[in-house]
Amino acid sequence: MTGVDRISPDVLDLDLQDAEVERHLSRTWGTSPGFWGAIATVDHKVIARRYIATAFVFLILGGLLALAMRLQLARPESRLIDPDRYNQIFTMHGTNMMFLFAVPVMGAMAIYLVPLMVGTRNVAFPRLNAFSYWIFLIGGSLLWLSFALDAAPDVGWFAYVPLSGPQYSPGKRTDLWAQMITFTEVSALAIAIEVVVTVFKQRAPGMSLDRIPVLVWAMVVMSFQVIMAMPSIMFASTTLILDRLVGTQFYNPAEGGDALLWQHLFWFFGHPEVYIIFLPAVGMVSSMLPTFVGRPIFGYLALVMALITTGILSFGLWVHHMFVVGLPRMGESFFTASSMAIAVPAGIQIFCWLATLWLGRPVFRVPLLFIIGFIVTFVMGGMTGVMVASVPFDTQVHDTYFVVAHFHYVLVGGAVFPLLGAIYYWFPKMTGRMMSETLGRWAFGLIFVGFHLTFFPMHILGLQGMPRRIYTYQPELPWSGLNLFISISSLILALGFLVFFVDVLRSWRHGLPAGPNPWGASTLEWATPSPPPPYNFLRIPVVQDRNPLRPEDKELPVAAGLRVDRRELLVTSVVEALPEARESSPQNSIWPFWAALATSFMLVWSIFSPWAVVWGAIPVAVALIAWFWPKGTPEDEA
Amino acid sequence: MNAKTAKYAGLVLPPCAWALNTQLGQVLPYVDCRGESWLAAAASLACTAVAAAGTVLILLVWQAGRSRTGLFISLIGCLSGAAFAFAILQQAAAAIVISACEH
Numbered sequence: 001m002t003g004v005d006r007i008s009p010d011v012l013d014l015d016l017q018d019a020e021v022e023r024h025l026s027r028t029w030g031t032s033p034g035f036w037g038a039i040a041t042v043d044h045k046v047i048a049r050r051y052i053a054t055a056f057v058f059l060i061l062g063g064l065l066a067l068a069m070r071l072q073l074a075r076p077e078s079r080l081i082d083p084d085r086y087n088q089i090f091t092m093h094g095t096n097m098m099f100l101f102a103v104p105v106m107g108a109m110a111i112y113l114v115p116l117m118v119g120t121r122n123v124a125f126p127r128l129n130a131f132s133y134w135i136f137l138i139g140g141s142l143l144w145l146s147f148a149l150d151a152a153p154d155v156g157w158f159a160y161v162p163l164s165g166p167q168y169s170p171g172k173r174t175d176l177w178a179q180m181i182t183f184t185e186v187s188a189l190a191i192a193i194e195v196v197v198t199v200f201k202q203r204a205p206g207m208s209l210d211r212i213p214v215l216v217w218a219m220v221v222m223s224f225q226v227i228m229a230m231p232s233i234m235f236a237s238t239t240l241i242l243d244r245l246v247g248t249q250f251y252n253p254a255e256g257g258d259a260l261l262w263q264h265l266f267w268f269f270g271h272p273e274v275y276i277i278f279l280p281a282v283g284m285v286s287s288m289l290p291t292f293v294g295r296p297i298f299g300y301l302a303l304v305m306a307l308i309t310t311g312i313l314s315f316g317l318w319v320h321h322m323f324v325v326g327l328p329r330m331g332e333s334f335f336t337a338s339s340m341a342i343a344v345p346a347g348i349q350i351f352c353w354l355a356t357l358w359l360g361r362p363v364f365r366v367p368l369l370f371i372i373g374f375i376v377t378f379v380m381g382g383m384t385g386v387m388v389a390s391v392p393f394d395t396q397v398h399d400t401y402f403v404v405a406h407f408h409y410v411l412v413g414g415a416v417f418p419l420l421g422a423i424y425y426w427f428p429k430m431t432g433r434m435m436s437e438t439l440g441r442w443a444f445g446l447i448f449v450g451f452h453l454t455f456f457p458m459h460i461l462g463l464q465g466m467p468r469r470i471y472t473y474q475p476e477l478p479w480s481g482l483n484l485f486i487s488i489s490s491l492i493l494a495l496g497f498l499v500f501f502v503d504v505l506r507s508w509r510h511g512l513p514a515g516p517n518p519w520g521a522s523t524l525e526w527a528t529p530s531p532p533p534p535y536n537f538l539r540i541p542v543v544q545d546r547n548p549l550r551p552e553d554k555e556l557p558v559a560a561g562l563r564v565d566r567r568e569l570l571v572t573s574v575v576e577a578l579p580e581a582r583e584s585s586p587q588n589s590i591w592p593f594w595a596a597l598a599t600s601f602m603l604v605w606s607i608f609s610p611w612a613v614v615w616g617a618i619p620v621a622v623a624l625i626a627w628f629w630p631k632g633t634p635e636d637e638a
Numbered sequence: 639m640n641a642k643t644a645k646y647a648g649l650v651l652p653p654c655a656w657a658l659n660t661q662l663g664q665v666l667p668y669v670d671c672r673g674e675s676w677l678a679a680a681a682s683l684a685c686t687a688v689a690a691a692g693t694v695l696i697l698l699v700w701q702a703g704r705s706r707t708g709l710f711i712s713l714i715g716c717l718s719g720a721a722f723a724f725a726i727l728q729q730a731a732a733a734i735v736i737s738a739c740e741h
Contacts, residue, residue, distance in 0.1 A: 210710035301710065305717040312653045312718075313725065316660045327664075328671070329740040330678060333732035334663035338656075341725035575707050 139183020293360025
């Protein structure tokens with residue numbers, strides 16, 4: 001918005017009719033047309049849609065790598081892919097799926113849904129939100145560019161030292177991996193901070209802690225996990241680059257360093273990461289399920305407790321990835337104990353969903369099919385999780401395909417199934433159009449069947465001793481038949497995803513109009529038009545119940561008194577969500593984009609020279625000063 | 639200690655006790671192995687007691703948390719405290735059953 005566009009100052013919405021409020025808010029909160037307008041926008045919905053689309057592009061790329069691996073392993077002694085390229089492929093697959101798809105897409109769903117579900121007009125720190133997307137996009141592109149140039153990392157997604165150290169991994173492949181971590185972690189941390197502040201300080205009046213939707217609780221817990229876990233991996237990747245570039249010895253035992261320190265740092269992040277991906281899925285399921293069974297979620301309090309307990313316990317499991325490194329058995333057993341104990345809150349969640357299904361009247365629409373697929377698959381993955389939490393069993397199957405099967409059951413079953421259901425569920429809100437029920441059922445059927453046919457036999461392969469990460473195997477070994485079966489089954493899985501993406505593209509253009517609340521859901525995001533306008537809510541809703549959109553209520557009570565001539569939000573108290581203040585929300589700005597470019601320039605340069613941190617900081621500082629410099633707009637006022 | 643403090647103490651004590659015991663579990667086996675002591679087991683039982691005390695504390699101040707959200711926070715603390723006490727109890731069982739010198 002320019003100064004010319006603004007109306008007279010201090011115009012409050014309570015003085016105006018709805019049509020007038022709508023006109024003013026559209027002008028105040030809207031995104032300017034054109035290329036630079038699109039680059040400068042800080043609308044959380046626009047940024048979240050970009051995040052989601054980018055993450056799904058990375059999912060497609062990672063899936064194609066998985067198909068390449070299955071093609072290679074379909075028969076013994078295959079020479080289709082050479083060992084070096086295979087190492088790059090499985091490293092890229094794991095790194096891409098964890099850092100460029102799973103974590104960002106969950107953060108993106110939070111960025112889209114949380115402000116709508118808590119009844120506010122934008123996320124907290126919206127320019128930081130824009131900055132985080134550009135950083136994510138550049139970091140992901142950097143990794144894939146290195147793969148295109150045959151210079152991708154080849155040390156696994158965990159990059160254990162000493163393999164990833166300067167002695168065994170010369171060149172810049174590992175540095176690219178380590179710096180890509182920095183890119184994605186900066187973006188994840190930015191989202192986490194935004195979500196925590198949005199939920200604790202921008203909830204609609206009346207949305208006390210016991211009325212927060214389960215999805216929002218899940219995103220808050222996920223955000224705290226990100227804030228706690230990401231510094232560990234950022235420290236690890238930075239010290240790895242220091243070891244490689246300036247000759248520090250953090251991970252060199254010969255010079256007083258410690259190779260195991262890497263594993264501790266990596267898995268202190270790596271295990272909570274599983275729950276960073278899983279807990280948002282728990283929230284999605286808990287928010288979607290009531291809509292399709294026609295009753296509120298069973299055990300709201302138990303679910304919230306389970307989310308918080310899981311979030312904390314997830315930080316005490318990391319050593320179960322290190323059972324074969326030779327730590328004292330007693331110490332390992334402490335982590336076995338926590339790994340078993342975390343099954344308690346997970347079980348509580350499952351029982352709450354089953355009880356909700358049992359007590360309601362299920363309508364088997366596509367999102368509910370994905371929820372049921374999730375429950376079945378995740379329970380199976382959880383059971384093998386309890387198995388590998390046991391030291392003697394884990395010692396036997398460590399680094400075999402049993403573990404590959406287990407974590408795909410947990411991650412795909414526990415996160416991707418709910419995510420696909422969530423896309424079917426919230427696609428109408430995001431685009432204003434319904435996805436196809438027929439294609440959705442085909443997609444679910446193919447993905448569910450294809451997934452189980454692909455990954456269940458991997459348990460057997462693992463028990464037969466097939467190691468992970470091998471690029472081929474001898475014909476005498478008893479693995480050929482199952483490998484061929486798995487490779488053929490993976491095509492069914494891929495076909496399911498193809499149907500899903502065709503449905504997304506087709507529905508985006510030609511889907512049936514959705515209307516504001518096509519499912520008859522009860523959370524606040526459905527009180528907005530589909531897709532929501534830039535300002536989300538014409539007037540800020542007032543929440544009087546855990547399910548604010550009850551069918552018996554004709555109109556949602558609203559609060560008034562916000563200015564319409566500047567971007568203004570209502571700040572509320574943490575526990576009771578009582579109104580405390582009116583706060584301005586930053587306008588669109590091009591500077592987060594330039595700051596992201598400057599930061600990326602510094603980070604990429606620092607792969608080659610430590611002086612990049614010094615000289616590269618200058619453009620970053622310039623961009624940040626311009627970012628925060630007062631622009632003389634109403635938003636600058638206190 | 640007033641009711642509000644007790645409620646939040648009950649919320650914080652069990653996870654802190656669990657985190658502390660998890661860390662002690664990485665250090666004390668070496669001490670126990672050298673000195674043939676039972677420090678890891680003793681620490682685990684002490685932390686179980688702290689976690690249980692946190693949970694009981696919430697139960698004791700239950701009536702004091704009269705507001706709806708106060709009751710909500712109390713119940714969350716009570717249930718999660720029980721879960722953490724269970725986790726530490728399992729760690730205590732490991733400390734009692736498994737030799738500190740075993741690698």
